[in-house]
Amino acid sequence: MGINSTYVRGNNANSGGCPTDGDSVLHALTAAYERGWQPADIVHMTRRSLGAAEVRLAVWAIMYEARLSKAVERAPRSWLSHLRAIREQHTDPGHFASTALQRKAVAQLWRELPPLPAEAPPPSKWAEYRADTAADPSPVGPADAKVLGRIRGLLAKAESTDFVEEAEIFTAKAQELMTKYAINAALLDARTNTSTEIVSRRIHVENPYIKQKVQLLNQISDANRVRTVWIEEVGMATAVGAPIDVGQVEMLFTSLLIQATRALRDAGADAADASSARAFRRAFLYGFAVRIGERLRQAGERATAAAAQESSFTVAEVLPVLASRSEAVEAEVTRLFPSTRLVRSRGSFDANGVRAGRAAADRANLRRHDGTDDRRLEAG
Incomplete structure (x- = not known):
């Protein structure tokens, strides 16, 4: 599911989120997804290349796109794991102000990201509803997840x-x-x-x-x-x-x-x-x-x-x-x-x-x- 510019623009105006040219950020994000990037990768690269304000913008864009693409209902479990990790590590910025310069820097960075081998299908390839509706977003089986949980606790x-x-x-x-x-x-x-x-x-x-x-x-x-x-x-x-x-x-x-x-x-x-x-x-x-x-x-x-x-x-x-x-x-x-x-x-x-x-x-x-x-x- 791609980004509809009119839809994003209208929601931005009504919600107090990014201004209308936030569309360029969202389009750059979905294009990066198509080239094999996933949410946590995007945050990592933004933090590595830009500043704290741009990271907040990245988190906003990722969470906003997740709502547009209905990720909770449609995304692979590994994708949901990325979103959950981002929520745990970053406060959802919700309504915040960003400058045109910040949006331009983020969009340009994301447009220039090189292709990566896909670890999960991008939003454009998701089915209308995920066949696997299990709540646990772990990419491993239940027995493995149980052992890994015990290991994490001990470490x-x-x-x-x-x-x-x-x-x-x-x-x-x-x-x-x-x-x-x-x-x-x-x-x-x-x-x-x-x-x-x-x-x-x-x-x-x-x-x-x-x-x-x-x-x-x-x-x-x-x-x-x-x-x-x-x-x-x-x-x-x-x-x-x-x-x-x-x-x-x-x-x-x-x-x-x-x-x-x-x-x-x-x-x-x-x-x-x-x-x-x-x-x-x-x-x-x-x-x-x-x-x-x-x-x-x-x-x-x-x-x-x-x-x-x-x-x-x-x-x-x-x-x-x-x-x-x-x-x-x-x-x-x-x-x-x-x-x-x-x-x-x-x-x-x-x-x-x-x-x-x-x-x-x-x-x-x-x-x-x-x-x-x-x-x-x-x-x-």
Whole structure:
């Protein structure tokens, strides 16, 4: 359903929203939707490129368009998840004043957004009513959503506590639940000859130290059979994998970013000048990311052996199952991004920062839920 200019203009005049030339903003928004962009992506790019006033305008336009297109009744559940996240993070501006300059900047930015692989159909492709009327906008199944909810709860507790010991217990338990569930789900698919479902989900990465944060995301993804494709010009990565694996990557990335930021703050970066301090922080985050990746891969090997021991499969039988899933992921990455190329990190880093980052990674979540220190990320 497209935007009817007369309808928008009349509503703007009566509601006290954006002035009549707000039509250009709405047309630019719906055109961006047609090129693969989704609501949260639009907010991210507006915040990355413009200012707070333009972000408020973006939120207004997104919510206004959602009412025009009857998103509540027609949008895919993943689209509703975007709208819900925007409502949680931003106050609906409702009636507000925007300048012609702000509207022009927003419209121009959105018109110039490059095409993205579509993760969900745009409003023009929605049916009159959504066939799936479930209230939960989660893109995963009910069982997965339940497990992911428990994981989120545990990680939220780990991030909110000031006690390291307590945070380690909560995070270790969360990782135990997710690791076991992910491997068991793959084995269940193999037993029932169920084809592997592969999804893609965009992850927004914010400044500062964006390259080091992407390095952390790549390390987490690599350890969990997920491929990430980084689109530098828009500050977004696309994670491709099984739903449960992509969910695990998202949550670990968010949680470990919080832990890395806290560890970096505690480590300090006393230096004679700001440049040296920035070099230390970049190196710290790089060292943290590399060491976390090493630990996650080691944990994955142990978890695979433990899952095989608890099932009727042997390790020799489990590995081809996981390899098959990885092949499906690679095929989907090739379909979505046929011209991608592998880019490896280059350059030198502050040696003290790297050492401090690796040490912080070694301290992250070292204990199992029984309190013993065996430097494991999963409970095998």
